[in-house]
Amino acid sequence: MKEHEEQLVGAICCEKIDSLLQQSDFVMVVVSLTPQTHKLIGKREMELMKPMATLINISRGCCLQMALKRHFYSNLGAVVDQEALVRALQAGVIRAAALDVTYPEPLPRLPSVFSSQKHAHDSAVRVPGALREAQQARRWQRLPPPGFHILDMEDQELPYVLIDCIGGKHGVYEDHVEFLKKHFCLITMKEYLENKKFLGEKITAIYMWYHKPVIDEELLQILPNLKVVANSGVGIDHLDLNLLSSFGVKVSNTPFVASMDTADLGMALMLASARRLVEGYQMAVSPDTEYFPADWLGVEVSGTTLGIIGMGTIGYKVAQRAKAFDMKILYHNRNQRNKEEESAVGAIYCKKIDDLLQQSDFVMLAVTLTPQTHKLIGKRELELMKPTATLINISRGLVVDQDALVEALQNKVIKAAALDVTYPEPLPRDHPLLKMKNVIITPHIGSATKETRRLMMKNMTESIEAALTGLPIPNEVLL
Amino acid sequence: MAEQELPGVLILDIGGTHGVLENLVAFLKKHFRLITMKEFLENKKEMSKKIQSVFMFECRPTIDRELLESLPNLKVIANSGVGVDHLDLKMISNFGVKVTNTPHAVADSTADIGMALMLASARRLVEGCQISISRDTKYFAVDWLGVEVTRATLGIIGMGNIGYKVAQRAKAFEMKILYHNRNQRKKEEEQAVGAHYCEKIEDLLQQSDFVMLVVNLTPETCKLIGKRELGLMKPTATLINISRGAVIDQDALVEALQKKVIMAAALDVTYPEPLPRDHPLLKLDNIIITPHIGTATVQAIRMMAEEAITNMLAVLNGQPIPSEVFPR
Numbered sequence: 001m002k003e004h005e006e007q008l009v010g011a012i013c014c015e016k017i018d019s020l021l022q023q024s025d026f027v028m029v030v031v032s033l034t035p036q037t038h039k040l041i042g043k044r045e046m047e048l049m050k051p052m053a054t055l056i057n058i059s060r061g062c063c064l065q066m067a068l069k070r071h072f073y074s075n076l077g078a079v080v081d082q083e084a085l086v087r088a089l090q091a092g093v094i095r096a097a098a099l100d101v102t103y104p105e106p107l108p109r110l111p112s113v114f115s116s117q118k119h120a121h122d123s124a125v126r127v128p129g130a131l132r133e134a135q136q137a138r139r140w141q142r143l144p145p146p147g148f149h150i151l152d153m154e155d156q157e158l159p160y161v162l163i164d165c166i167g168g169k170h171g172v173y174e175d176h177v178e179f180l181k182k183h184f185c186l187i188t189m190k191e192y193l194e195n196k197k198f199l200g201e202k203i204t205a206i207y208m209w210y211h212k213p214v215i216d217e218e219l220l221q222i223l224p225n226l227k228v229v230a231n232s233g234v235g236i237d238h239l240d241l242n243l244l245s246s247f248g249v250k251v252s253n254t255p256f257v258a259s260m261d262t263a264d265l266g267m268a269l270m271l272a273s274a275r276r277l278v279e280g281y282q283m284a285v286s287p288d289t290e291y292f293p294a295d296w297l298g299v300e301v302s303g304t305t306l307g308i309i310g311m312g313t314i315g316y317k318v319a320q321r322a323k324a325f326d327m328k329i330l331y332h333n334r335n336q337r338n339k340e341e342e343s344a345v346g347a348i349y350c351k352k353i354d355d356l357l358q359q360s361d362f363v364m365l366a367v368t369l370t371p372q373t374h375k376l377i378g379k380r381e382l383e384l385m386k387p388t389a390t391l392i393n394i395s396r397g398l399v400v401d402q403d404a405l406v407e408a409l410q411n412k413v414i415k416a417a418a419l420d421v422t423y424p425e426p427l428p429r430d431h432p433l434l435k436m437k438n439v440i441i442t443p444h445i446g447s448a449t450k451e452t453r454r455l456m457m458k459n460m461t462e463s464i465e466a467a468l469t470g471l472p473i474p475n476e477v478l479l
Numbered sequence: 480m481a482e483q484e485l486p487g488v489l490i491l492d493i494g495g496t497h498g499v500l501e502n503l504v505a506f507l508k509k510h511f512r513l514i515t516m517k518e519f520l521e522n523k524k525e526m527s528k529k530i531q532s533v534f535m536f537e538c539r540p541t542i543d544r545e546l547l548e549s550l551p552n553l554k555v556i557a558n559s560g561v562g563v564d565h566l567d568l569k570m571i572s573n574f575g576v577k578v579t580n581t582p583h584a585v586a587d588s589t590a591d592i593g594m595a596l597m598l599a600s601a602r603r604l605v606e607g608c609q610i611s612i613s614r615d616t617k618y619f620a621v622d623w624l625g626v627e628v629t630r631a632t633l634g635i636i637g638m639g640n641i642g643y644k645v646a647q648r649a650k651a652f653e654m655k656i657l658y659h660n661r662n663q664r665k666k667e668e669e670q671a672v673g674a675h676y677c678e679k680i681e682d683l684l685q686q687s688d689f690v691m692l693v694v695n696l697t698p699e700t701c702k703l704i705g706k707r708e709l710g711l712m713k714p715t716a717t718l719i720n721i722s723r724g725a726v727i728d729q730d731a732l733v734e735a736l737q738k739k740v741i742m743a744a745a746l747d748v749t750y751p752e753p754l755p756r757d758h759p760l761l762k763l764d765n766i767i768i769t770p771h772i773g774t775a776t777v778q779a780i781r782m783m784a785e786e787a788i789t790n791m792l793a794v795l796n797g798q799p800i801p802s803e804v805f806p807r
Contacts, residue, residue, distance in 0.1 A: 051653055092630070167622075170618075261627060263629075264628050267598060267652075268595070272604055277595055280769040280772050281767055284768040287756050289770075291496060292753060292770040294500065294537045295494075295496075298777075299777055300777075300779065321651045426611065429614055440604075441608060442602075443610050443623070445607055449625050449627045451626070451627045453624060
C-alpha cells in the first residue's frame, strides 16, 4: 500500500506474514485465489496465530469440483487448508473461525466443522443473525447460494448412544449432559437393561467415559447395530481392538486434547518432587512446626538434564516447556524426530535408552502402553539411572516394573519418584509406595481439568456423528 | 597466607537450625577467617577489630545499632538472597558500611518455585497426593478436576529479574502474559516473552487467571494486595506469592479466600514465618503454603554463597562491587 493510504487507515505493513499472524486477535483473509494463495493458511500459519485468535475467511473456499467421498479433506483450490483448520479448532490451537466461504459449498452434513467448540459459546461457523437460532436448534437446511450456508438434518431421529450412567463417581458429567442431549438420545446402562430387546437394536454407539461401560463379547453380540465406540482419553489399552474390529465396530479416542494438560502435569510433578513441595507444605501447616530449618533443601530443576522417553505429542510438549527452564533435553523414541523439531526444543536423540538413563537428572515416561513398552523400566534400567535421579511417570503404571521400583527407591538406587499412574489405580492401601517419603503419587489426573474434559466430550461427539453418517472419523484408532 | 591474615567475617553459627550450612563453611574459609557470634561475644575486644564483613544467612545475625557500633572495621554486610527488607539500609549506610545481595543466584530457583506453586495449585496436586495415599481411598473419582495452566492468563506483578524468568517459563506453557511494573520493559524484552504491559494494576487484576507477586518489599509495596485488589480479581483466579509475606494484607486474604472472592492462593512467603499454629490461613482448604523455599536448593545455596563472597572480596579489595544495594 502507498504511505498515504496506510496513514489514512492506520495500517501497518507486515512484510512477513508470520509477524501479522503472531500479533493479531482476528486474522481476515481477503486475497484472490491464485496458485500462490492456495493453502496460504495451513497448519504452520494457524500455529503461529495466538491461541485466542479468530480466523475469518471472505476470500475463497474452493473453485474446483472434487469427488466428495474420496477427497472430502482434499485441499484443491482453497486459501485455507480446511483439514488443518478442523484440527486446529479441535485442539484449541486457535479459538474460533468465521467462514463465508468453504469447500465445497455447501459443506456436506459433517458435524465436526460446525460443532467444533473450544469454549461453550463459540462455533466454527457464524451465520447471519436471524438464522443462528435455526442452527442452534440443529435444523440444517440446504439453501442455494449466494451468501448463506446452513445445513439441515430434517426428520432425523437422534442416534441412540449407550453410556454407563450420569453423575456419581464415574458417570458422564452432569454439566456435559445438556450438550450431549442435543446430539444424542442417551441410554444409560440401567435403562438398557430394563429394555434390552428394544434398545439393543437401536443403540449404534457407545460413549465410553473413563472405561465405562465395560465392553465384552457378550455386550457386542447383543448390540447388532453398534457402529462405533468413542473412548475418552488417549489410552486404549483397556479395549480389545481385535474383538471390536471383528464385530465391525470402529473406535475413536481423544489423543490431542489432553496432551497439553498431561505435559503440564509432568512438569508439575517434576517441580513438586525436586523442590519437595508436598513435604514443604506439610511442614508449613503442621501443628508441631516451630521454625523453618535452614538445612532443609531440595534440588534445582532449571539447568539440569531431562530425559524424555516417548517423544510423541505429549513428550514433545513436555520438551517445549522444559526448554524454558534451560533444561538440557535428551529423548528416546521409536523414531527420531526431524531436525527442525529437535532444534526447536534443543532435544538430543538417544538411540539407546541406556545413554538417556545414564545422563538424566529427571527421567520422564511419556510413552503409550503397548506390549513393547510393558515394564520398559525395570531393575536394569533403574540401575542405569543416576543415584541422584528422579523418575516421573505420566504414561501408564504398567510401563514401570513396580516391584523393581519399590526396591530401587528403598535401596536408594534412584533418589525419588513422582507418579501420576500406577498399577492398579488406586494402589492397595498397604502398598509400600504409599509410605515412602521420596515418592509423590497423584490420582491419574493428567487430563483432569474442566476445560480439557469438556473438549474431550465434544471430540467424542464429533467422532460418533462422523461414524454414524459414514464419513471419515476424526481421531479414529486403527488396528 | 596464615589464617590470621584473612579478613574476618562474622556469621551467626555453623550448622544447627539457623547456622551457615557446613558445606558452605569450607567454602567461606578459603577466603575468610570465620568468627561465630558466640566467639565474638566471648572475646569482643579482640574479635571486634578483626571483623571486616558479615555474611548474612537466612536473615541472621540480626544487625542493630549496638552491633554496628561494636564493629569499627566493618566494611560490608553481604546478604544471602536478594531481599534486604530485614535490613535498615539507612542506618547501616550511616556507619559507612556497604550492603550487597545476590540477585543472580536466586533468580532461576525462585522463578521455578513460582511455576511449581502455580501448577500445584491449579492441578490440586497436594490434595491429589493426599487422596492417593489416604487410607479411606477406594477409587479415584472421575469428576475430580482442576483448572488449566496452559493458555490461561498470568499477571506478573513485579517484572524484575525473577519476574522476567517467570514470564519466560510461562510463555512455554502458551500462557497469555500481562505484567505490571514501576517501569515498562523495552519492546524487545516484552516481545521475547509475549508480555503485555498493564500500566494500571487494575487491568492486570481483572484479566488474570493467575496473579503472581514478584516485587521487592518496600514501603510502596507493603500491603500492595489488599481487599480492593482481591475484589478486582476474578472469582476463578489464584494468587501466588513468591515475594514477601507483607506484600499482601494477610487478613484481607483470609477473608477473600473464606468468602470465595478469589478461588485459591499459593504462598511461599507469609508474615511471620512460620505462621502461628492457630492462624486461619492454615485451616483453609483452597490454599497451599510452602516454608519459604524459593531458594532452598543445594545448587542455589551454593551460588548465593559464591555471589556473596565475590561481593565481599570486591568491597574489601576496593574493586567494583557486583551487587551493591543502596538506601532509597
